[in-house]
Each structure stands twice: as structure tokens, then as C-alpha cells.
Amino acid sequence: MAMLGLGGLAVQNRAMAAGHAGALPHAGKSDISGGLLRADTVIADPTRLPPPIHRQHAIHHTIELEAREVHAKLDDGTEFDFMTWDGQVPGPMIRVRQGDTVTLTVKSANGNVRPHSLDIHAVMGTGGGSNATMVGPGQSRSEFFKCTYPGAFIYHCAVPNLDEHISRGMFGMIVVEPYDGLPIVNSEIYIGQHEIYTREPFATKGTAHFDYSRMAAEDPTYVLFNGAVNALTADRFGPVKGKVGETMRVFMVCGGPNLGSSLHPIGNVWKECWPQGALANPPLHYIQTQPVAPGSCFVGHLDLLVPETIKLVDHALSRVARKGLLAEIAVTGTDRPDIFKEVSPPV
Numbered sequence: 001m002a003m004l005g006l007g008g009l010a011v012q013n014r015a016m017a018a019g020h021a022g023a024l025p026h027a028g029k030s031d032i033s034g035g036l037l038r039a040d041t042v043i044a045d046p047t048r049l050p051p052p053i054h055r056q057h058a059i060h061h062t063i064e065l066e067a068r069e070v071h072a073k074l075d076d077g078t079e080f081d082f083m084t085w086d087g088q089v090p091g092p093m094i095r096v097r098q099g100d101t102v103t104l105t106v107k108s109a110n111g112n113v114r115p116h117s118l119d120i121h122a123v124m125g126t127g128g129g130s131n132a133t134m135v136g137p138g139q140s141r142s143e144f145f146k147c148t149y150p151g152a153f154i155y156h157c158a159v160p161n162l163d164e165h166i167s168r169g170m171f172g173m174i175v176v177e178p179y180d181g182l183p184i185v186n187s188e189i190y191i192g193q194h195e196i197y198t199r200e201p202f203a204t205k206g207t208a209h210f211d212y213s214r215m216a217a218e219d220p221t222y223v224l225f226n227g228a229v230n231a232l233t234a235d236r237f238g239p240v241k242g243k244v245g246e247t248m249r250v251f252m253v254c255g256g257p258n259l260g261s262s263l264h265p266i267g268n269v270w271k272e273c274w275p276q277g278a279l280a281n282p283p284l285h286y287i288q289t290q291p292v293a294p295g296s297c298f299v300g301h302l303d304l305l306v307p308e309t310i311k312l313v314d315h316a317l318s319r320v321a322r323k324g325l326l327a328e329i330a331v332t333g334t335d336r337p338d339i340f341k342e343v344s345p346p347v
């Protein structure tokens with residue numbers, strides 16, 4: 001088994017020999033990766049995701065995800081008890097090809113208190129595999145599944161208090177690439193939106209405590225990308241970087257548990273996007289704001305036409321102005337005054 005050293009993940013791929021008895025296994029590429037942007041947070045590094053798939057044959061993947069309950073920074077001076085997959089929000093992206101098979105082991109870290117399980121929307125089976133993967137602290141269980149249909153699908157914890165566990169961070173994405181793969185782009189990023197319900201008001205210093213009443217009322221205190229207030233911005237831990245003339249693919253998973261997202265790139269539009277992550281369908285073009293339901297995913301392309309800071313937002317803008325949701329893409333390169341320029345001199 002090859003350890004990637006990325007977020008504690010282990011992955012082993014081998015060629016699928018089914019139907020070809022005696023065939024030699026091929027070396028497979030890594031199909032899962034992840035990692036934190038900063039150690040005292042749960043912020044998944046949006047640039048650490050598995051590479052696009054170019055092979056033309058099916059393989060079998062052996063993948064491990066660990067449920068980890070962690071105390072981490074939600075904001076400067078504010079901490080929270082998160083529940084995560086591999087210590088990060090969103091959980092590591094799993095990337096496979098249609099027709100691939102997976103043996104997935106769900107582990108629960110020794111220090112955990114709660115039970116956890118995994119519902120993967122790409123899995124055709126009871127509970128998306130959640131019955132087969134229910135684990136208590138220190139336990140480990142495995143399941144086998146075939147990636148029958150292409151698309152970008154959410155995975156999430158599915159214990160009875162699943163809304164709380166998702167709110168605390170237990171969601172991520174599996175991308176099942178179509179047989180023909182995805183369009184070629186220059187770069188890719190992976191982000192996740194979810195909301196947190198606390199007794200204390202937004203930005204209160206100290207430890208924030210979970211509020212079940214506010215969750216039942218679907219009235220969150222925080223709405224976040226990647227598990228921290230304004231995490232992916234110049235004012236905090238840095239924006240994603242892009243270059244003029246390039247095309248960037250954005251994978252976004254909306255964990256919820258209750259709120260959808262109206263995903264908009266301020267200063268740009270989605271040149272192409274696949275609503276609900278439905279990669280088997282033709283994309284929509286030139287979409288300004290795309291709804292992403294809780295429990296669903298989004299895949300979209302941005303042409304980076306001019307130097308600018310693109311702000312990725314949920315266009316339900318009180319979530320941006322008052323609840324902590326923001327990611328930025330800093331695009332650098334040569335000015336394009338034929339596309340945009342300031343006309344009036346600064347005052």
C-alpha cells in the first residue's frame with residue numbers, strides 16, 4: 001500500500017482484472033488526495049485534489065477515509081468541535097472513472113466519541129453504503145462498490161444525527177469521470193460550503209457551542225467555505241491563484257445540511273457548468289449564478305480573461321457580509337484594456 005502522506009490517506013490502485021483472468025496489473029495513479037491549508041484549522045487546501053484521469057481502462061481502488069473529531073479554529077479567536085473526514089473540510093476528493101471499482105475502508109479515530117458512517121451518493125446500495133460503514137470509536141469497516149454512473153457526488157456522514165455531523169464538517173466529494181474524461185483545463189480547485197449553528201453570536205471569542213434549536217430552525221450562525229471564516233482570502237490564509245489566459249475548473253460540494261448555495265463568481269461568469277455535478281449531460285454556458293442544492297455538487301469552468309480578484313460567493317449575500325462565506329481567486333497577468341479598464345482617474 002502506497003502512503004501518499006497527504007492528510008493521512010492511504011491509497012492503492014491496481015488494474016482491474018475482472019474478465020481478464022491472468023492479466024498483469026497496471027500501476028494506477030493516485031485517485032484521492034487532500035491536505036490542510038493550515039494546521040490549526042480544518043481548512044482543506046483547495047489546490048490539493050487528485051489529477052484528471054486519462055486512462056481508458058477500469059481499475060480497482062483501495063481507499064481509506066478516517067472519521068476524526070477535532071477541535072480547531074473557526075475564526076480568529078473562535079474555536080469549535082468539528083467532525084471531519086481526515087481532519088479537513090471538505091473531506092478529501094475521491095476521483096475515479098466510470099466503471100472503476102472501489103474497496104473503501106471507513107475508520108474511526110481512537111479519540112472519537114460519536115459513531116460515524118458514510119453515505120456516498122455514487123453508491124448504489126442501502127443508504128449509499130452507510131449501513132455497511134457504521135463505525136464506533138477505534139473501529140474500521142470496509143465496503144466494495146462499482147462506480148456505475150458518472151458525475152460529481154457528495155459523500156457525507158449518515159448517522160441518526162446526520163444533520164449535526166454534516167454541519168460540523170463531515171462531507172466531501174467523489175468525482176466519477178465519464179469514460180471520455182473531462183475537458184482539458186489549466187488548473188482545478190475544490191471547495192465545500194456548509195453552515196454551522198452556534199449558541200454564541202457570529203465571531204464571539206472562545207469556544208463556540210453547537211445549537212440544535214438553531215439547526216432545527218435552519219438559522220445558521222456561520223456559512224463557510226472550507227470550514228473557516230473567509231478562509232480563502234487575502235485577509236486570511238490567501239486566495240487561490242490563477243493566470244490571465246487560463247481556464248480554471250471549480251469543483252464545489254454543498255454539504256448544507258440545510259442551505260443550498262447560489263454560486264456566483266463576482267467579476268466573471270461560469271463559462272461552462274454542470275448543474276448538480278451531472279457530468280454526463282451537456283454543460284450550460286455563460287451562467288452568472290448557479291443553484292447548488294444541499295447534498296449536491298457543482299462543476300464549472302472560469303475563463304480568466306483579465307487580471308482581477310474573483311470573489312466566489314453564495315449570492316444570498318448576507319451569508320457573505322455577515323456569516324463568513326468567501327473565497328477569492330487572485331488572477332495575475334497582462335492587462336486586457338480591450339476587455340476592461342478604468343476610464344476616470346482616481347480621485
Ligand SMILES: [Cu+2]
Pocket residue numbers: 067083114115116117157158159165170
Ligand atoms: Cu459522523
